[in-house]
Amino acid sequence: MRRVxxxxxxTARFTKTSEKSIFELACEPCIDIVKSVRDIDAVLLxxxxxxxxxxxxxxxxxxxxxxxxxxxDNLCNSGTNAIASAYSMIVAGLCDSALVIGAEKSDSKGxxxxxxxxxxxxxxxxxxxxxxxxxxxxxxxxxxxxxxAVSVKNRKNAAKNPNALFRKPVSLEEVMSSRRIADPIKxxxxxxxxxxxxxxxxxxxxxxxxxxxxxxxxxxxQQTNSASFAGAxxxxxxxxTASRAAHDVYRMAGVRPSDIDVxxxxxxxxxxEIMAYEDLGFAKKGEGGKYAEKNEIAVNPRGGILGCGHPxxxxxxxxxxxxxxxxxxxxxxxxxxxxxxxxxxxxxAAGSSATVMVLGVQK
Amino acid sequence: MRQFLDYIKAGRFRVPVCTSxxxxxxxPSPYCPKCLSRxxxxxxxxxGTLLEFSSSHVRDHEGLFGVVDMDGIRLVGSFDxxxxxxxxxxxxxxxxxxxxxxxxxxxxxxxx
Ligand SMILES: [Zn+2]
Numbered sequence: 001m002r003r004v005x006x007x008x009x010x011t012a013r014f015t016k017t018s019e020k021s022i023f024e025l026a027c028e029p030c031i032d033i034v035k036s037v038r039d040i041d042a043v044l045l046x047x048x049x050x051x052x053x054x055x056x057x058x059x060x061x062x063x064x065x066x067x068x069x070x071x072x073d074n075l076c077n078s079g080t081n082a083i084a085s086a087y088s089m090i091v092a093g094l095c096d097s098a099l100v101i102g103a104e105k106s107d108s109k110g111x112x113x114x115x116x117x118x119x120x121x122x123x124x125x126x127x128x129x130x131x132x133x134x135x136x137x138x139x140x141x142x143x144x145x146x147x148x149a150v151s152v153k154n155r156k157n158a159a160k161n162p163n164a165l166f167r168k169p170v171s172l173e174e175v176m177s178s179r180r181i182a183d184p185i186k187x188x189x190x191x192x193x194x195x196x197x198x199x200x201x202x203x204x205x206x207x208x209x210x211x212x213x214x215x216x217x218x219x220x221x222q223q224t225n226s227a228s229f230a231g232a233x234x235x236x237x238x239x240x241t242a243s244r245a246a247h248d249v250y251r252m253a254g255v256r257p258s259d260i261d262v263x264x265x266x267x268x269x270x271x272x273e274i275m276a277y278e279d280l281g282f283a284k285k286g287e288g289g290k291y292a293e294k295n296e297i298a299v300n301p302r303g304g305i306l307g308c309g310h311p312x313x314x315x316x317x318x319x320x321x322x323x324x325x326x327x328x329x330x331x332x333x334x335x336x337x338x339x340x341x342x343x344x345x346x347x348x349a350a351g352s353s354a355t356v357m358v359l360g361v362q363k
Numbered sequence: 364m365r366q367f368l369d370y371i372k373a374g375r376f377r378v379p380v381c382t383s384x385x386x387x388x389x390x391p392s393p394y395c396p397k398c399l400s401r402x403x404x405x406x407x408x409x410x411g412t413l414l415e416f417s418s419s420h421v422r423d424h425e426g427l428f429g430v431v432d433m434d435g436i437r438l439v440g441s442f443d444x445x446x447x448x449x450x451x452x453x454x455x456x457x458x459x460x461x462x463x464x465x466x467x468x469x470x471x472x473x474x475x
Contacts, residue, residue, distance in 0.1 A: 117367070118390050120439040121468040122419055122428040127439065130417040131430050138415075138450060182419045228390045230437040236415055236430065 004090045005208035006215045006359065007201045008033045009321035014165040014196035014309040017106045022049045026058045026103035029199040033099065034062050037201060041095030042068035046082035046102040047313035048075060048110025058101065067095055075110050076268065077348035078102065079198070079316020080355035084220045086202050096204040102317030103197040110312045111193045113349055118230035122182075126190060128229050128350040129269035130182035135236035136271060137184065142289035144184050147270040148175035149292045151188050154267060154300050158307025160334040165194050165309030189270040196311030198318035215327045218341075218360045219253030221245035224353040232352035239351035242279035246345070246356045250281075253358035257281035260297070260358075261339035262326045264319035266347040267304040276345050280356070298336040301326060316346045320357065327361045366404060367391040371459050371467045377404040378436060389436045408434055409456035410474060416448045429454075431471060440471040448473070 010029035018025070026045060034040070043066045045055035055071045068089060072082040079102040086098035104110070112123070119127065136142045152172050158164035170188055178187040208214045223244040226232055233239055250256060257280060265280070267273040274288035277299075283291035302308055302322040305315060323342035325331040344357040370377040379388040379402030381395035388395055388402045395402055414437075416429030427442040431454055440456070442448060453474040461467050 115364075116390070117364070117467050118438045120428070121426075121441055121462065121466060122424060122439045123466060124421055124424065126421065127417075127419060127424075127428065130419070131415045131439075134415050134417050180420045182421060183417045229439070230390060 002091050002093070003205040004087045004217045005203050005205065005211060006217065006320070006324040007203045007208055007211045008037070009200040009324045011163050011198040011318045011321050012196060013163045014194050014311060016165065016194055018195045020195065022047060022051055022054065022103055022105055023057055023061060025105070025195060025197045026101050027061050029197050030062055030099060030101060033199060033201050034064065037097065040064050040066055040097050040099050042066050042086060042089055042098035044082045044086050044098060044100045045071045046078040046100065046317055047071060047104055048073050048078060048108045049105065049313070050109060064099070073110070073313070074353065075348035076266070076312045076315055077346055077353050077355055078313045079318070080320065080344060080346040080357065081222070081316070083200065083202070083317065083320055083357070084222060084355060087217055087220060090202060090204050096207050098202045099199060100202065100317055101197065101199045102314035104195070104311035104313040106194045106311070108193065108312055116228045118228045125268065126182045126185055129271055130185050131236050132275065133184050133271040136274065139237045140286035140289065142274060144176065145172065146289035146292045147184070147189055147274065148172050150267060150270040150273045151175045151306055154304040154306040157301050157334060158303025161302050161308065164303045164307050165192065166303070166307050185269060191268045191305040191310040194309035194311050196309060196314045196318065198314050198321045200317060200321050200324060213328045213361065215324045215359050215361055217357060219249040219358040221248030221252065221356045222354065226352045227349070228352065229350045232350040238285070239275055239279050239347065239354065241351055241354035242276065242345060242347065242356065245354045246280045249356040249358050253360070255341055255358055259341050260343045261341050262298040262301060262323060262336045263343040263345065264300055264302065264304065264322050265345040267300060267306050268310055270306065272347065273299065273304070280343065280345055298339070301331065301334045301336055316355070319344045319346060323359050327359055364391055368461055368467060370404065372461045374458060374460055376407070376409055376456055376459050378407045379403065380405040380407070387435060407436065411454060413448060413450060413452050413454050415450060416442070438469055440469045442471055446473055
């Protein structure tokens, strides 16, 4: 099978909101990439914005005449889904180079799941997150302090990331005493929707020969269980979509959880990172809370969604962009030492769908 | 979906049930998710088990809420602020309706 490399990646500075249109936002991280590589066969735009023909408008603005151009929307999972699609197109020989762009405005329609009538009056993402947190606490004795530790770690990491929305660290006490949103979840357990964009350039094996330090996509696992909270997780304390995607990706990449040196996981709420430790096999079932306190492997070095902000269509692309930088050794102040194998874990809508990717470098 | 909301607006909890294999289509759908036959709205059991609950402090969405499973129909219900809840208890839908914002709501009582 043809291999696929990540040859370049860029993330723009995330902001609370801006005057920029979705198109201008989308172009921002692409400028340097497109200046150095003119020969781009595919442009995939990941966004929950409903602007028509948007990937083609962005292609035109960037002076690209690609063979393939379209938008991909699958809520928070959009970016990772778009990269999976670009990967498949290169493997299949439909194209040799693909620019995947994620872009979102803070007021995106994707922030509220209006179709999901199974959630009654309590239809904010924080409400399902509270159910997961309560279930995990009840079943495994996970504590609010353990959840808060995730926020402290990710905000500390974000302080070293010039593109992050939140670059001020927070203390455990600040998280614990922040405003209650839906028990046991507090304000600083939650991420914030924002403006942001990120881009990665994927190349076929042949095209990547000229790239100095390519990062390879060694595996992709995906699972979709439902579109609604009602069908997202049979057991509220684990995400079956994520564990199934992880099972598939480990098999495809031929690696085990213990081989992972660095990971970006979906932490829109602190409890999700704790569940991710378990669903990805980093920690045993029920021990994600304790794992959060040990803080021993590099999870969310860019600051995760909690630290960077959550421009939903851009999130998956920026996660992959971060792991590609880490593996290529270009992550600057937040560089994780000696990493060769990295993982990306992304979710949409209460974990009703999930993507897990494994990236690697030869050293 | 509109028909489901019309029933809810009238205070009646009706769910599409498969005309061929009797599977409930939840969330509501004109097709059976199991055999893809057409569904028809039917009265279903409105007692269930409380799987988890919490308190919301989100502005205009305050209150006690919980996930209820009624023989496979899982939804988030509202509870009286004074209700004393515990996971696994039996609850019954007391009323349902649609808010001004167009969102359906489902209120539950504890079964004594
Ligand atoms: Zn049927």
